[in-house]
Amino acid sequence: MKPALFEYDDPATVDAALDLLARYGDECKVLAGGQSLVPLMNFRLARPGRLIDINRIDSLAGIKREGRSLSIGAMTRHVDVERSEEVARGWPLLAEAIGWVGHSQIRNRGTVGGSVAHADPAAELPAAFAVLDAKFHIQSKRGARTLGWDQFFVAEFTTSLAPDELLISVEVPPIEAGTGLAFVEYARRHGDFALGGAAVMVNVARDGRCEKASIALLSAGPAPVRARNAEAMLAGRKLDEAAIGAAADEAVRDLHPTSDLHGSSEYRVKLLRTMTERGLRTAAERAAGKT
Amino acid sequence: MRKVAIEINGNLVEAEVEPRLLLADFIRDQAGLTGTHLGCEHGVCGACTVQLDGRPTRSCLMFTVQANGHRIATVEGMAPSAHELHTLQQAFHENHALQCGFCTPGILMTMEAFLRDEPNPTPAAIRSALAGNLCRCTGYQNIVKAVGVAAERMRKEAGSVS
Numbered sequence: 330m331k332p333a334l335f336e337y338d339d340p341a342t343v344d345a346a347l348d349l350l351a352r353y354g355d356e357c358k359v360l361a362g363g364q365s366l367v368p369l370m371n372f373r374l375a376r377p378g379r380l381i382d383i384n385r386i387d388s389l390a391g392i393k394r395e396g397r398s399l400s401i402g403a404m405t406r407h408v409d410v411e412r413s414e415e416v417a418r419g420w421p422l423l424a425e426a427i428g429w430v431g432h433s434q435i436r437n438r439g440t441v442g443g444s445v446a447h448a449d450p451a452a453e454l455p456a457a458f459a460v461l462d463a464k465f466h467i468q469s470k471r472g473a474r475t476l477g478w479d480q481f482f483v484a485e486f487t488t489s490l491a492p493d494e495l496l497i498s499v500e501v502p503p504i505e506a507g508t509g510l511a512f513v514e515y516a517r518r519h520g521d522f523a524l525g526g527a528a529v530m531v532n533v534a535r536d537g538r539c540e541k542a543s544i545a546l547l548s549a550g551p552a553p554v555r556a557r558n559a560e561a562m563l564a565g566r567k568l569d570e571a572a573i574g575a576a577a578d579e580a581v582r583d584l585h586p587t588s589d590l591h592g593s594s595e596y597r598v599k600l601l602r603t604m605t606e607r608g609l610r611t612a613a614e615r616a617a618g619k620t
Numbered sequence: 621m622r623k624v625a626i627e628i629n630g631n632l633v634e635a636e637v638e639p640r641l642l643l644a645d646f647i648r649d650q651a652g653l654t655g656t657h658l659g660c661e662h663g664v665c666g667a668c669t670v671q672l673d674g675r676p677t678r679s680c681l682m683f684t685v686q687a688n689g690h691r692i693a694t695v696e697g698m699a700p701s702a703h704e705l706h707t708l709q710q711a712f713h714e715n716h717a718l719q720c721g722f723c724t725p726g727i728l729m730t731m732e733a734f735l736r737d738e739p740n741p742t743p744a745a746i747r748s749a750l751a752g753n754l755c756r757c758t759g760y761q762n763i764v765k766a767v768g769v770a771a772e773r774m775r776k777e778a779g780s781v782s
Contacts, residue, residue: 330661337622337639337685367681368662371642380639384686408675432752434730435663437675438682519751 332370336379342386343468346495349381351470354492357381361404361443364435389442389497392416397503403442403496408433410441420501422510422528426457429512432520442496445481448488451522451548455482457512459553460528460545463501469494482552507540508532509616511608514547515600517591523548524592525600527580529608531568533616539563542576544608549584549601556580556605568613577606624688628653629697637684644668644679646687647694655695655725659754666753669726670694676730695725698732707777708732708770717766719757727753731767739775743768 340346350357358377360366361384369375383389389404392413399420401410410416411427430436430444430453444454445465458478465481467474470493481488490496504510514526530543542563544556559580566572586597621636626646633651647656647670659665661680668679671693679692698706705713708728718724727750734741734749741749746767747760755763 331642331645332640334638334640337683339685363681363683363686364663364678367642367683371661371680382683382686431663432666433734433749434666434669434676434678434752435681438672438677519748 330371333373333376335377339382339385346383347470350493353379362439364439365447399501401441401499405441407436407439422457422512425512426453429453429514446496448482448486450485450551456528456545456547456553460530460543461501463499466497467494468497484551505532509612511611513604513608525597525604527604527608529612531612531616537567539566539568544580546601549586573609577602580605622685626687628692639685641684642680643682643684643687646684653694653696657722666726667723669729671729676733695728707773711766711770715762715766717762723755735771
């Protein structure tokens with residue numbers, strides 16, 4: 330099918346985009362890479378009255394260091410994160426996660442901000458940002474604000490972004506030395522939406538004990554899920570098979586993913602447990618290789 | 621309606637279009653280049669893949685107005701002349717890498733860019749790069765083979781030039 334009629338603006342600056350958002354708010358949708366929005370429009374599942382295309386706003390694209398943190402502009406394409414030397418050096422989890430996003434043609438066009446604002450519970454980047462404790466910088470004519478990932482993601486396809494607000498950039502905190510990172514997921518075919526996945530970060534001390542573990546699950550609930558109890562269980566422990574297995578059990582204890590034709594809730598829980606286990610194992614190995 | 625000027629295969633195409641016109645429909649219906657095929661219209665099948673500023677892109681997931689001022693390459697621009705195929709096309713022809721041919725233009729646009737980035741790919745890397753293009757005839761074996769053959773020939777051609 331083809332999209333329904335809409336009005337179209339393609340502002341060249343953030344200010345101009347914010348003016349339009351302030352004026353049209355609820356009637357409009359922001360068009361970034363369009364790799365989720367345009368299919369919805371082609372099927373007429375989405376019929377926005379107006380699109381505000383931010384592809385011409387050059388200042389929204391780019392990856393740069395800000396102090397020890399990484400700043401990723403909302404219009405940065407997936408492929409540019411995937412191939413970034415800065416990301417490979419300091420935040421390789423992001424490139425690993427993006428490798429699972431759709432196909433190369435989708436990653437050539439899709440954007441970091443688009444993935445985040447779309448807030449698909451099966452998406453890779455929201456879970457990766459959750460495990461990395463990323464912050465989201467947002468602007469509107471009313472001012473600027475910064476939200477933690479847990480304040481930003483609200484539910485399926487729902488964020489805290491108000492209708493007049495624009496996501497400007499994502500700030501990713503530095504990764505400490507001795508940290509192992511891993512992103513794992515399972516889909517029936519590569520590029521399909523994940524049936525389950527885990528983003529894992531473990532910080533291991535010189536004596537081999539885990540100082541801090543972070544686990545974020547995708548396709549596990551309405552938004553990215555941090556397995557806080559499992560994380561707490563691993564603090565101070567050696568990351569052996571027993572500890573990893575117990576943490577994986579704990580990580581899925583209270584999860585109730587929805588059954589659908591791709592997999593029952595029970596299956597998805599088992600899958601998420603396995604993903605957590607594999608993620609922890611890989612992250613622990615990587616941390617050991619670094620210390 | 622909006623005015624656009626888009627370079628397609630080296631030719632500037634100017635037109636007035638509705639913002640909702642998909643790039644794939646513009647390429648086919650207004651530029652008359654029907655080598656770009658439309659399958660699923662939601663970014664899964666890969667048949668409509670063209671290159672936008674050199675990068676393989678789904679032309680069903682872009683509006684024509686967004687291509688204004690950009691460079692598009694389609695399958696029609698691949699062959700060096702009317703009597704000679706591109707090395708990749710020739711390898712597909714020789715290795716029976718297509719049957720009905722519906723998916724072929726999208727695969728060629730994807731693989732041409734892939735071989736630019738990875739001139740010496742492993743079969744596994746070729747398979748991974750093909751993941752975004754569905755083919756329901758061949759079973760992919762001969763496509764993987766043809767891409768490997770083309771890569772080898774293109775490396776030799778590049779070697780003999782330098």
